[in-house]
Amino acid sequence: xxxxxxxxxxxxxxxxxxxxxxxxxxxxxxxxxxxxxxxxxxxxxxxxxxxxxxxxxxxxxxxxxxxxxxxxxxxxxxxxxxxxxxxxxxxxxxxxxxxxxxxxxxxxxxxxxxxxxxxxxxxxxxxxxxxxxxxxxxxxxxxxxxxxxxxxxxxxxxxxxxxxxxxxxxxxxxxxxxxxxxxxxxxxxxxxxxxxxxxxxxxxxxxxxxxxxxxxxxxxxxxxxxxxxxxxxxxxxxxxxxxxxxxxx
Numbered sequence: 561x562x563x564x565x566x567x568x569x570x571x572x573x574x575x576x577x578x579x580x581x582x583x584x585x586x587x588x589x590x591x592x593x594x595x596x597x598x599x600x601x602x603x604x605x606x607x608x609x610x611x612x613x614x615x616x617x618x619x620x621x622x623x624x625x626x627x628x629x630x631x632x633x634x635x636x637x638x639x640x641x642x643x644x645x646x647x648x649x650x651x652x653x654x655x656x657x658x659x660x661x662x663x664x665x666x667x668x669x670x671x672x673x674x675x676x677x678x679x680x681x682x683x684x685x686x687x688x689x690x691x692x693x694x695x696x697x698x699x700x701x702x703x704x705x706x707x708x709x710x711x712x713x714x715x716x717x718x719x720x721x722x723x724x725x726x727x728x729x730x731x732x733x734x735x736x737x738x739x740x741x742x743x744x745x746x747x748x749x750x751x752x753x754x755x756x757x758x759x760x761x762x763x764x765x766x767x768x769x770x771x772x773x774x775x776x777x778x779x780x781x782x783x784x785x786x787x788x789x790x791x792x793x794x795x796x797x798x799x800x801x802x803x804x805x806x807x808x809x
Contacts, residue, residue, distance in 0.1 A: 564655070565654065565655060565656065566655070566659040567651075567652075568650060568651075568652045568654060568656075569649040571647075572640055572643035572644055573662075574637045574662045574663060574666060575637075575639045576640055577666050578632070578636035578640075578666035578669070578670075579636045582629060582632050582633050582636060582651060582669070582733030583730055585670045585673070585674065588603070588631045589621075589625070589629060589674075589677075590626075592621065593621045593626070593686070599674075603674070605752055606671065607671070607675055611675050613678050615776050620677070620682060620684075621677070622677045622680035622689070623682060623687075623689040623690060624677075624680060624761045624762070625674070626681060627698070627760050628676065628757055628761070629696070631697075631698070631701050631756070632673070633720070634698055635701075635705065635712035638705060641657055642709065642712050646712055646713060647712060647715070648719040649729070650729050660785050667675060672767060673770070675767070677767070693760065693761075693763065694760060697760040698759070700752060704750075707737075707738060707745060707746075707748075707749040708745075708746050710738070711745045711746040714734055714735075714736055714737055714739060715746070718732040718733075718734060731796070733790065739801075739809070741801060741802065741806040742801060742803065742804060742805065742806050743783060743802070743803050744779075744786050744788040744803065744804060747783045747804060748804055748805055750775060750779050751772070751776055755772055756789075757771075757772075758771070780809065783803045784803045786803070787801075787802075787804075788803075
C-alpha cells in the first residue's frame with residue numbers, strides 16, 4: 561500500500577488557505593454590513609442548506625460573527641507569518657489525509673461563522689450588541705496569541721544560532737517562558753484561542769464548543785506525545801512540568 565506523506569514545513573499551506581478564504585468572507589461580510597451588498601448566491605445557498613434558515617429571515621448583522629471572523633483572520637495571518645519567517649521545522653512528515661483534512665478544516669471554520677451569523681439573536685446596531693463576553697473573549701484571544709507567539713520564538717531559537725541561521729533540525733529541550741510549566745505551551749495557547757472564539761457568542765453555541773472539544777483532544781494528544789518524548793530523552797527533565805495544561809494535565 562502506497563503511503564503519501566507531506567513535509568511538516570507545508571504547514572503554512574493551512575494558514576494561507578485560511579487567510580485567503582476567511583479574509584474573503586470577512587470582506588464580503590463587511591460589504592454586506594456597510595454597503596448592503598449581498599453575499600454570492602452560491603454562498604448564501606450553502607448557508608441556507610447548512611442552517612435550514614432562509615437568508616430573508618436574517619437581516620441584522622451580528623457583532624459576534626464579525627468579531628469571530630476578524631479573530632480567525634488575525635490568528636491565521638500571524639500563524640502564517642510564523643511558519644514562513646519564525647519556525648524551523650524538522651524533517652518530519654504528516655500523512656496526506658491529515659494534510660487534506662487541515663485544508664478542509666479552515667474552509668469549514670469560515671462557514672461555521674456564517675452559520676452562526678444566520679442563527680444569531682442580536683438586534684440593533686453592531687455597537688449596541690457589544691457585551692462583556694466580547695470584551696473577555698478579545699482579551700483572552702490577545703493574551704493567548706502573545707503566549708503562543710513567545711513559545712514559537714523560543715522553539716525556533718533552539719535550532720538557530722545567534723545570527724538567526726539554522727544550525728540543526730533535531731529536537732532540543734525548550735526552556736523559559738511557559739515551557740517552565742508545560743511541555744507544549746503553544747498547544748495550550750491554541751486551546752485558549754479557540755475558547756475565546758466560543759466566548760464571543762456568549763458561550764452558548766454548541767457548535768463552537770464542539771470545535772473547542774476537537775481542538776482539546778487534538779492538541780492534548782500531540783502535547784502528551786511530545787511530553788513523553790522529553791521524559792524519555794532527557795533524564796533530568798523536571799517531573800513537575802505538565803504536558804499540556806499548567807498544574808493539571
